[in-house]
Amino acid sequence: MKFRHSLVACGIFFLAVLSCHGSSVIFQNGKTDYRIYVAPDATPAEKNAAAEFQKYWKLATGTGIAVSGKYTGNRQILIGLSQEAQKLLPGIDLKSLNNDEIIIAPAKDMLILCGERPRGTLYAVYEFMKKYMGIRFWTAKEESVPKSETIAMPEKIFRYAPPVKVRLPYFRSLLENPDFAAKMHCFGPNYTSSPEWGGNHVNLIGPWHTFDRFLPASQYLKSNPEYFSLRDGKRTGGQFQGQLCLSNPELRQKFLEIVREELRKNPDAKVISVSQNDNDNYCQCPECKKIDKAGKSPSASVISFVNFIAEHVEKEFPGVEVQTFAYQYSRTPPEGIVPRKNVSILLCAIEADFSKPLQTTGNPDNAAFLKDLKAWQKTGAKLAMWYYVSNFNNFLLPHPNLESLKKDVGFLGKLSPSMLLLECDAANINPIGDLLPLKVWIGAHLLWNPSLDPEKLEDEFLNGYYGKAAPYVKKYLDVRRADALRNPETVGCFEYTAKWVTPELLFQCLQILGEAQKAVAGTPVPAERISILSKPFEYLLISDYARWQKEKDCPPYAEAVKIARDYLDFLARCQVTHIASTNEIGATRRQFERFINYPPEKMKPHPFLAGFKNRKKLIFEEDAFIIHGDTHAEVVRDEKARNGWAIMLKHIGPSWAVQLPIRPEFNLGKSYEVYAACRLDKKAKHGLFQFGGYDLIRRELYINVHPDADTLAADRYLYIPLGTHRFRGKSYLFLDSKVNPEIQRSYVDHLLFVEK
Ligand SMILES: [Zn+2]
Incomplete structure (x- = not known):
């Protein structure tokens, strides 16, 4: 009670101050006579928004501000969509706000912070903190809360509704920290968010690549091979191996029943994902081929199938959208088939050149994506988008996509897709990737408002986050x-x-x-x-x-x-x-x-190398290789090796665990004779490893060599020829150590490439 007393006293003092100034303030000279009002029927997110306001108020001003459920009609900060807020804002129908719309409104001596349920009020409160208190949230663990001397009452009403409905950086710090997600105004089906942080209201069944989730090959491939894609004369299924035979009437009926069951189990669902598995092996049976040929794209059988599902669920589930991918082989829309009105297309930019903005003229990869995007827009289909932020083969490398991201997120966001997903490294718990905190921060801001100036955002982040080092x-x-x-x-x-x-x-x-x-x-x-x-x-x-x-x-x-x-x-x-x-x-x-x-040491000369004395040659030691896991291969100390180290292949089963990416040193216009410096644990006659080349663009094996072990020894390294090859830029070479009863372990010192 004593506390309230002092507030009243402050109020009188403030009236005097305010009448001198003209424009009104909420906090000044270390004091406020405002208190927060939250209606008794506020949602958990609105109550939490008030608690967050209170928390940051204390941090910024050094003083407390009381929260009350009693409406007084003067000097209150109304947080949430209350009847009282509605009465103070007669010109705005608070019941029919747009998706995630926020309102920051002065009304007489009251301040209203509210927004569309469930998340809008949280967003409104954080926007107020940013605009009027200078608070910035940089990462899940880092924020700047400057000391507030004065907090002014906004002069006019601010209303904003984001054009992108689902704003989803697929980023671990956001996925796992619902408070940070709310501060950045991001959410999505994979976000862990309880009702006080806005909950997870996407109501999407999936989330993605659902062919195998709904109709698992592990369960059906044996009993119903005809449900699965025909590839090279064989029915193939599984998330990374195959697709479905989408023209098969029995499969269609079976899948429809599964979709119906899913929708009946989830009456709140708004979207169900009916989407291809994560591989290229679409069906090539005569019937599927016929549909794809007529539609001039393998997306024809996909859209024909998804339309069938959408048509048959529409009556029972009128508000539900059936979402499918335009991804890899299905990215180009079909001719002659239009997605139904209850179908949406999730268009993926996985093939783009991320070092150049999508709209760069003369860039063939990005032009191809834009052409497909425009063609999908022409079909009138509802669009969602999937964009890629990290380099998924190596999170540790520099990745030159900041400038593209700054332009592309705004460009795609302005098209108002129902969802814009920015896929990032979601494996590491902290944002350790190249410029990742900055990229995510800019990305999230542009998802919320694609019209923001990315250059200003960049400067704001650099100055706020790096302080004195910002100019560098x-x-x-x-x-x-x-x-x-x-x-x-x-x-x-x-x-x-x-x-x-x-x-x-x-x-x-x-x-x-x-x-x-x-x-x-x-x-x-x-x-x-x-x-x-x-x-x-x-x-x-x-x-x-x-x-x-x-x-x-x-x-x-x-x-x-x-x-x-x-x-x-x-x-x-x-x-x-x-x-x-x-x-x-x-x-x-x-x-x-x-x-x-082990400092780099002088390599021991090998008589074999002397034979190529005047030829251009490249030697790649173990450090140039990427070794996946420890199961199939390891780098080990080996006195017999040229630099004391070798790759040990364990021959415990097929794997592509040892890879040599095509490196900048190769001249792609030339052919190379390839040799591997190898030894064995004991002498063997047959089999060794497979030496292969895998094309990442065409996704095909383009080098396939199976040398025999009979010329190799156990006590020293000898060179084994692996043929003459010309390499493709976007590819890698690999050594696959198969199971070989004659060999326990084989060792590779290095690969030698002699230019022809
Ligand atoms: Zn088929």
Whole structure:
């Protein structure tokens, strides 16, 4: 009671102050006479919005503000969609707000913060904090709450409704932190959000790639092979192996029954995903082929099937949308078949060149995507979009897509898709990827309002997050931007190497990042942020040191060791667990440990190499390889190897675990004779490993060699020929160590490539 008394006293004081100033304030001179009003029938999210307001008010002003369920009619901050707020805003029908619409409104001496249920009020409260209190939320764990001297009453009503309904950065910090998701105004079917954070109201059954989820090959392939896709004369099913035979009438009926059951089980569902598995093996039976040929795209059988499902559920579930993918083989819309009005298309940009904005003229990958996008728009279908932010084959590398993201999210958002998904590294718990906190922050802001200026957003983040180092970070980004304009390399979202990085760019970036580090020396928070910012180029330096070492500006080994040590520390302190979605960090950590513990040594000469004395040749040691997991292969110490290390293949089953991405050193216009320096654990006659080349664009095996072991020895490395090949740029070579009863272990010292 004493507290209330003092508030009344403050009120009198304030009236006097306000009458002098003209414009009104809510907080001044360390005091407020306002209190928060939350109606007794407020939703959990509205009550929580009031609690959040109270929490940040305290942090910003150093004083408390009371929350009350009693409406007084003066000097209250009304939080939530209450009857009282409606009476104060007669011109706005609060019951029919747009999706996620927010309202920040002064009404006499009252302030109203509300929005469409369930999330709008939370968003309105956070928007008020940003606009009127200068509060910024950078990451799930980092925010800036400046000290508030004065908090002004807004002068006029602010209303805003986002054009994108489901705003979904697929990013672990957002997926798992519902408060951060609410602060960034993001949500989606995979977000963990309880009702007080707005809940998970997407009501989507799926979420995606549901053919195998609804009709699992593990359950039906044996009994009903005719349900599954026909590939090379064989029925194939499974999430990563096959699709469905979409023209089969029995399959259609069976799938329809499953969809009906799902919808009956989930009466709140608004969308059901009926979508292809994550592979290219669509059905090539005569009937499916006929439909696809007539529609001039393999999407014809997909849309024909999805239309069939949509037509038959429409009557029982009139409000439900049947969503399908336009993805990889189905990205181009069919001719002559139009998606029904209760069908929506989730268009995926997975093939784009992410180093250039989608609308860059003359870029063939992006032009092809835009052509399909326009063709889908022409069909009148409701569109949702899937965009890719990380490099999914290596999260640790620099990935030059900031400029594209800044333009593309605004461009796609302005088309008002029902959902815009930004897929990021969702394997690592912390945002450790190249510029990822910045990319997600800009991305989320543009999802909310695609008309925001991305340049201003970038500056705001740099200044707010990097403090004194911001000018250096800006310089670092400018250098990367200038390089990207000159650089013709295409960069997709599945890259094994950063071929676009020249030695000049690498050393220049490292130098600027070093200056940034000096600018924040002694201040631990920004210093750690700059350290994490530097990691992608430091990873590139150490993981490929043999390549850079020949360049004049390369840091000497002793300095590189310091960088490698700090990198290992970073892996531990930032809990980095994955180099890629399906590849854990172990092999990378061991590679860095080897680098620190074993300085590059002078290689032992091998008489075989002398035979190619005047030929151009490339030798790739174990560090150039990507080794997936520890199960099938490992890098081991081996005194017999040229540099003391070798890749040990375990021959325990088929796998493509040992991969050599096509590297920048290769001349793609030339052929190479390929040799592997190998030895065995004991002498064997037959079989060794498969040496293959896999084309990532055409998704096909283009090199397939099966050498025999009979010329190899156990006590020393000998070279085994693997044929003459010309390599494709977007591909990798691999060694598949099959089960071989004669061989327990085989060892590869390096691969030798002699230019023809
Ligand atoms: Zn078929």
